[in-house]
Amino acid sequence: MQAVRSIPAAALAPRVNNNNTARRPSTGIVSLRRRTGAVVPAASAEKDGSQKVDYKSDEFTVLPDAPVKDLVPSGPWKTIEGGVCAPKGFKAAAFKAKLRASGKNQADCCLIVADKPAVVGGVFTKNRVAAAPVQYCREVLGDTETVRAVLANAGQANAATGKLGMEDAVRSAATVAEALGCEASDILLQSTGVIGKRIKMDELMAAVPSLAGNLKATKEAAYGAATAICTTDLVRKTLAVEVDLGGGGLLGGRKVRIGGMGKGSGMIHPNMATMLGVVTCDANVEPEAWRAMVKRASVNSFNQISVDGDTSTNDCVIGLASGAAGGDPIAAGTPEAEKLEAALTAVCVGIAKSIAWDGEGATCLIECNVNGANSLDDARLIARSVVSSSLAKSAIFGHDPNWGRLACAAGYSGVHFEQEDLCIKLGPHTLMENGQPLDYDAKDASAYLKDACAVHGTVVIDVSVGAGAFEGSAWGCDLTYDYVKINAEYTT
Numbered sequence: 001m002q003a004v005r006s007i008p009a010a011a012l013a014p015r016v017n018n019n020n021t022a023r024r025p026s027t028g029i030v031s032l033r034r035r036t037g038a039v040v041p042a043a044s045a046e047k048d049g050s051q052k053v054d055y056k057s058d059e060f061t062v063l064p065d066a067p068v069k070d071l072v073p074s075g076p077w078k079t080i081e082g083g084v085c086a087p088k089g090f091k092a093a094a095f096k097a098k099l100r101a102s103g104k105n106q107a108d109c110c111l112i113v114a115d116k117p118a119v120v121g122g123v124f125t126k127n128r129v130a131a132a133p134v135q136y137c138r139e140v141l142g143d144t145e146t147v148r149a150v151l152a153n154a155g156q157a158n159a160a161t162g163k164l165g166m167e168d169a170v171r172s173a174a175t176v177a178e179a180l181g182c183e184a185s186d187i188l189l190q191s192t193g194v195i196g197k198r199i200k201m202d203e204l205m206a207a208v209p210s211l212a213g214n215l216k217a218t219k220e221a222a223y224g225a226a227t228a229i230c231t232t233d234l235v236r237k238t239l240a241v242e243v244d245l246g247g248g249g250l251l252g253g254r255k256v257r258i259g260g261m262g263k264g265s266g267m268i269h270p271n272m273a274t275m276l277g278v279v280t281c282d283a284n285v286e287p288e289a290w291r292a293m294v295k296r297a298s299v300n301s302f303n304q305i306s307v308d309g310d311t312s313t314n315d316c317v318i319g320l321a322s323g324a325a326g327g328d329p330i331a332a333g334t335p336e337a338e339k340l341e342a343a344l345t346a347v348c349v350g351i352a353k354s355i356a357w358d359g360e361g362a363t364c365l366i367e368c369n370v371n372g373a374n375s376l377d378d379a380r381l382i383a384r385s386v387v388s389s390s391l392a393k394s395a396i397f398g399h400d401p402n403w404g405r406l407a408c409a410a411g412y413s414g415v416h417f418e419q420e421d422l423c424i425k426l427g428p429h430t431l432m433e434n435g436q437p438l439d440y441d442a443k444d445a446s447a448y449l450k451d452a453c454a455v456h457g458t459v460v461i462d463v464s465v466g467a468g469a470f471e472g473s474a475w476g477c478d479l480t481y482d483y484v485k486i487n488a489e490y491t492t
Contacts, residue, residue, distance in 0.1 A: 050213035053127035059096045059107045063227050066235035072350030076341045077243035083222030086240035086259040087116045088280035089322030091215040094224035097207035099155030099200050109153040110225035112213040112278050117146035119287045121294030125315035131159035131258040132169040133189035136318055140185055145287040148186035150278055150318055151176050152229050156197040157314050168199050175205050179212035192231055192315050206485040221428035226261035229276055237354040237426035243343040245336040256283040256325045258343055264352040276357055281338055284323035289332035293341045301348035304474040305356040306388040325383040356475040361482030363453040368461040371471040378415040379472030383415035385478030396459055401445035403431035410463055411441045417465040425462040
């Protein structure tokens with residue numbers, strides 16, 4: 001029996017506190033055909049054997065929301081409701097197809113659909129044992145700039161499943177395409193669950209009419225989709241923002257919306273952290289500019305989190321831009337592009353931090369901020385090294401201000417810096433300065449950790465390594481007894 005995760009109710013109270021896929025020749029995984037520009041047909045839940053769903057029922061509301069609004073960076077945007085359906089031009093649907101282990105009352109598949117072909121960018125795991133959906137999506141994105149939909153499922157990862165797993169992926173795309181009235185090459189796929197398990201195809205294919213028949217542009221449908229992709233997650237991760245890009249002249253600014261959802265709490269490590277993400281946007285943006293934005297936003301967010309040091313087989317972030325907000329296409333290097341990318345990055349960071357916050361067995365979020373580095377990559381690397389350290393994560397769980405483990409993790413990051421330049425702070429407590437240990441109140445420092453963990457709050461670690469101009473951040477969580485229990489019993 002799989003270990004049951006739990007989280008204190010106080011933890012959910014508000015607090016103040018890769019690689020972009022290169023174009024490549026087709027390898028024959030999917031036959032790409034001339035695209036249709038047809039709008040998604042109005043589907044009915046009363047036909048084609050589909051079942052009407054109630055997004056307020058238990059299988060869609062079984063998980064509370066992550067405190068993602070408290071985790072999104074501040075900036076010239078405002079958080080709004082609606083998740084992936086907040087931007088214009090998108091609908092979502094979710095369904096309980098009974099893909100999960102018997103007895104689990106939770107939706108397990110979802111569909112995110114653009115009304116018209118949407119510009120697409122994708123970032124995928126660097127694991128050589130890549131799941132069939134990852135291989136399929138890489139193939140599609142190597143040959144096209146737009147897609148129509150993303151089908152995602154939980155329960156089975158369809159990873160390490162050989163040719164039969166790839167056949168299942170192709171069949172899934174074709175079935176969804178038929179239901180939506182578009183091409184198979186318009187459909188992208190995401191899967192999460194147990195590695196080595198093929199998808200329960202009979203159950204998933206039977207659910208497709210219900211997914212197509214229950215597409216809605218509502219927050220309830222978006223939140224249902226975010227719930228459907230969760231596995232050991234204790235909370236669903238969904239977020240949306242609205243930002244004014246300016247350039248509106250006398251008629252005012254140019255407002256666009258960005259929405260996102262993600263899943264993950266274990267098997268999370270940089271180079272895609274098992275995590276899935278879908279980001280939607282209604283900006284009209286040039287394809288190459290959008291792809292570059294999705295890649296950079298992922299580098300600064302999803303590639304900067306670590307729960308346990310394991311890089312998954314299924315990691316995948318897909319970004320869709322519908323263009324429904326109108327206006328001329330946004331080109332790279334323009335002020336509008338810079339504002340759009342900043343807001344996109346904020347959404348990705350908010351979701352990424354909520355994944356780390358919800359790490360399996362975790363009692364706190366760890367944030368490491370590095371400054372004084374000689375390059376941005378150096379700053380990011382040091383920060384990732386600190387939040388990935390099993391020794392540091394264990395010490396934080398034990399409320400032990402053992403700053404030597406933080407110094408050690410910074411030192412083995414591979415980044416060159418001088419010991420005499422190293423400074424370390426744990427919350428308000430300065431532990432090391434100019435390479436020298438300082439006298440500090442160990443009881444107060446321990447209390448800082450204890451208080452943060454008691455409310456599932458944030459432990460902040462600040463590291464300075466010199467006088468360089470660059471800084472970077474990474475996020476992780478503590479390593480607890482429950483993490484071992486959850487993963488020791490994962491399939492039993």
